[in-house]
Amino acid sequence: GLILLVVLCYLLIRYMMKPLNEFAQSAMEIAKGNFSATLPKRKNNYEMETLHNSFSFMQDSLKNYIDELKATTANKERIESELRIAREIQMGMVPKIFPPFPKRNDIDLYATLIPAKEVGGDLYDFFIEDNKLHFIIGDVSGKGVPASLVMAVTCRMFRTVASNIHVPSKIIDVLNNAIAESNESNMFCTAFVGILDLETGNLQYSNAGHNPPFIIKPDGSTFMLPVKPNLAMGLWQGFEYQDQECQIEKGTKIVLYTDGVNEAENIDKVLFGEDKMLEILSKQKTRNTQEVIEMMLNEIKCHTDGAEQNDDITMLCCSYLLDDNDDTSKELVMRNNIADIALMSEFVENLCDENQLPMDVCFNLNLALEEAVSNVIKY
Numbered sequence: 001g002l003i004l005l006v007v008l009c010y011l012l013i014r015y016m017m018k019p020l021n022e023f024a025q026s027a028m029e030i031a032k033g034n035f036s037a038t039l040p041k042r043k044n045n046y047e048m049e050t051l052h053n054s055f056s057f058m059q060d061s062l063k064n065y066i067d068e069l070k071a072t073t074a075n076k077e078r079i080e081s082e083l084r085i086a087r088e089i090q091m092g093m094v095p096k097i098f099p100p101f102p103k104r105n106d107i108d109l110y111a112t113l114i115p116a117k118e119v120g121g122d123l124y125d126f127f128i129e130d131n132k133l134h135f136i137i138g139d140v141s142g143k144g145v146p147a148s149l150v151m152a153v154t155c156r157m158f159r160t161v162a163s164n165i166h167v168p169s170k171i172i173d174v175l176n177n178a179i180a181e182s183n184e185s186n187m188f189c190t191a192f193v194g195i196l197d198l199e200t201g202n203l204q205y206s207n208a209g210h211n212p213p214f215i216i217k218p219d220g221s222t223f224m225l226p227v228k229p230n231l232a233m234g235l236w237q238g239f240e241y242q243d244q245e246c247q248i249e250k251g252t253k254i255v256l257y258t259d260g261v262n263e264a265e266n267i268d269k270v271l272f273g274e275d276k277m278l279e280i281l282s283k284q285k286t287r288n289t290q291e292v293i294e295m296m297l298n299e300i301k302c303h304t305d306g307a308e309q310n311d312d313i314t315m316l317c318c319s320y321l322l323d324d325n326d327d328t329s330k331e332l333v334m335r336n337n338i339a340d341i342a343l344m345s346e347f348v349e350n351l352c353d354e355n356q357l358p359m360d361v362c363f364n365l366n367l368a369l370e371e372a373v374s375n376v377i378k379y
Contacts, residue, residue, distance in 0.1 A: 019040055019048045022040040023039070023040060023048075023051060023052075023055065026038065026039050026040065026055070027055070030055075030058075030059060030062070035059055035062055035063045035066065037059075039052055039055050039056055039059070040052070080118075083118035083119060083145075084118065086118070086119050086145070086148065087115070087118050087119050089152075090115075090119050090120070090148055090151065090152060091113070093123075093125075093151075093152060093155050093156070094111070094113055094123065094124055094125060094155065095111065095124075095125065095126065098110050098111075098290065100126070101128065104128075105321060106198050106250075106320070106321050107128070107133060107196075107198060107318070107319070107320060107321060108288060108289050108318075108319040108321055109126060109135075109289060109316070109317065109318050109319070110288075110289035110290040110292075110293055110316075110317050111124050111126075111293070111314070111315065111316040111317070112293055112297070112313075112314065112315055113312070113313075113314045114260075114309070114312065114313040114314070115312050116143055116260070116309045116310060116311050116312050116313075117143055117144050118144075119144060119145060119147075119148035120143060120144075120147065120148060120151070120312035121139060121140030121141070121142060121143060121144075121147025121148060121150065121151045121189075121312060122137075122138070122139050122140070122151065122258050122260065122312040122313075122314035123136070123137070123138045123139075123140070123151045123154060123155045123314070124136065124137045124138070124256075124314055124316045125155055125158055125159060126316070126318075127159060127162075127163075128198070129163060130166075131197070131198050131199055132166070132195050132196065132197050132198065133194075133195065133196040133198060133318070134162045134166075134193075134194075134195050135193070135194050135195075135196075135256075135316065135318065136158050136162075136171075136191055136192065136193045136194075137191065137192050137210070137256040137257070137258065137314065137316050138151075138154060138189050138190060138191035138192070138208075138210065138233075138258075139189065139190045139191075139210065139258040139259060139260075139312070139314070140154070140187060140188075140189045141187055141188050141189070141232075142187065143311070143312070146185060146187065147187070150179065150187050150189060150234075151189075153178075153179070154175060154179065154189055154191070154233075157174070157175055157178060158171070158175065158193075161174045161175065162193075162195075166195060167195075167204070167243065168193040168194060168195055168204050168205050168206035168241075168243055169206040169240075169241040169242055169243040171193050171206075172191060172193055172206050172208050172233060172241045173239075173240070173241055175189075175191070175233050176208065176231075176233040176234060176236075176237070176239060176241070177237050177238065179233050179234035180233070180234045180235065180236065180237035181237060183234050187234060188209075188232040188233060188234035188235050189208075189232060189233045189234055190208055190209040190210040190211075190232045190233070190258075191207075191208040191209075191210055191232075191233055192205065192206075192207050192208070192210040192211075192212075192213060192227075192256060193205065193206050193207075193208075194206075194254075196248065196254075196318070196320065198320075201247055201248045201249060201250065201320060202245060202246075202247060202248075203245060203246050203247070203248045203254075204243055204244070204245045205225075205227070205243070205244055205245070205246075206230070206241050206242065206243050206244065207227040207228060207229060207230055207241075207244075208230050208231065208232055208233050208241060209229055209230060209231055209232035209233075210227075210232075210258075211257060211258065211259060211262065211274075212224045212225050212226070212227040213225050213254050213255055213256040213257070214254075214255040214257075214277065214278065214281050215248075215252060215253070215254060215255075216252065216253040216254075216255065216281055216282075216284060216285065216292075217249070217251075217252055218249065218250070218251030218252060218285075219285070219356070220282060220283075220285035221282070222278055222281045222282040223278075224274075224278075225246070225254075226244070227244065228242050228244060230242065248320050249320075250320055250321065251319075251320070251321070252319070252320050253284070253289065253292065253317060253318065253319045253320075254317070254318045254319075254320075255281060255292065255315065255316075255317050256315065256316040256317075256318075257277075257314065257315045257316070258311075258312060258313070258314040258315075259311065260309075260310075260311035260312045260313040260314065261277065261296070261300065261313055261314075261315060262274045262277060263310075263311060264300050264303060264304055264309075264310075264311075264313070265304065265307060265310060266303055266304050266305050266307050267304075267305060267306070267307045270303075272299075272300055272303050272304075276299070276303070277296070280295065280296060280299050281296075288319065289317040289318065289319050290317075292317045293315050293317050296315060297313075297315075300313065330347075330351065332344060332347045334373070336377055337377070338374060338377050338378070341370055341373060341374060341377075344369060344370070344373060345366055345370065348362065348365055348366045348369060349362060349366070352365070
C-alpha cells in the first residue's frame with residue numbers, strides 16, 4: 001500500500017508540475033528575447049489560467065517596452081549626432097589655429113574654449129585691421145543649445161560690426177540692440193571688447209557686465225584692469241555703454257576669461273577664485289601665451305580634482321611683444337686703456353639692475369668681460 005501510495009503521489013505531482021514546466025520553458029524563451037513565444041493554456045485550471053494571463057500581459061508589456069526603447073535609443077543617437085555636428089560648427093566659429101598671425105612679430109595670442117556640455121555659450125574672437133587688434137570674449141547666460149545659438153549670432157555679428165565700427169562701446173551698442181530686439185527667452189550675454197593699437201600700444205575697451213581681465217606687465221607685476229561694469233548685452237535696448245582706455249607697454253600680457261574659470265568648483269564646492277588666478281598669473285612673466293593658459297588649465301584641473309565641470313571654461317591671452325626693430329641696445333665706448341675697465345664694470349652693473357639679474361650672474365658676467373677686455377687691451 002505504501003509503494004502504491006508513493007507511485008500515485010509521484011504521478012500526481014508530475015501531472016500538476018507539467019504546466020509549470022511548460023511555463024518555465026516559455027519564460028526562458030521570453031528571457032532570450034523571443035517575445036512571441038507561445039504560452040501553454042489550461043482552461044480547466046483556474047490557477048494556471050490566471051498565471052497564463054499574467055505571463056501574457058507581461059509578454060505584451062515587454063514587447064511595447066522594447067519597441068519604445070528602440071525608438072528612444074534611435075532618437076537619442078540622432079540627437080547626439082546632431083549635437084556633435086553642432087559642436088563642430090560652433091567650434092569652427094572661433095579661431096583655433098595658433099599662432100594666428102605667424103608673420104607678425106609684435107603680437108602673440110592663444111585661446112581655448114571648453115564647453116561644459118556638448119555645446120556651450122562662451123565665445124571669443126579676434127582679428128587685425130589697420131594695424132589694430134580687435135578682440136572680444138563673452139559668456140551667454142545658461143548652457144546648452146539655447147546659449148549656443150545666441151553665442152553663434154553674437155560671434156558672427158562681432159566680426160561684421162567691428163570691421164565697420166572701430167569704437168568698442170559702439171560695437172557693444174549694436175550687439176546689445178540686436179540681442180535685445182527679439183529676446184523672448186530673456187537671454188543675455190556678458191562681453192569685453194577691446195581694440196589695441198599695435199603701433200602706439202593704446203588700448204580702448206568697453207565692458208558689458210564681464211569679468212575684468214588681468215594685466216601682466218613686463219616686470220611680472222599683475223593686476224586687474226579697472227573696468228566699468230555696465231549692463232550685460234540683451235537686457236536693455238538702447239543702453240549707452242562707456243569707453244575706457246589705457247596705455248599698454250610692450251612685453252605686456254592681457255589675460256581674458258569667463259566665469260567658468262574663477263567659479264570652477266571642487267567636490268567641496270570651493271571656488272577657484274580670482275585671488276588664486278592672480279597668484280598664478282604673477283608667476284608667468286617669462287612664459288608665452290600658450291604656456292600661460294595651459295598652466296591655468298592645469299591648476300583648475302588640480303583644484304576641481306575630478307569634480308564635474310559646471311560651466312564653460314574660456315580663456316584668451318594676448319601678448320604685446322617687443323618689436324625686433326625696437327632699439328633696446330646700449331653702447332659703451334672705451335679707450336685702449338686699462339683704466340677704462342672700471343667704466344665697463346659700472347656699465348654692466350647698471351644693465352644687470354635694469355634687467356633684474358641676480359647678483360651672482362652679474363658678478364660672473366663682469367668677471368668674464370673684465371678678463372676678455374683686459375686681454376684685448378694688453379695684447
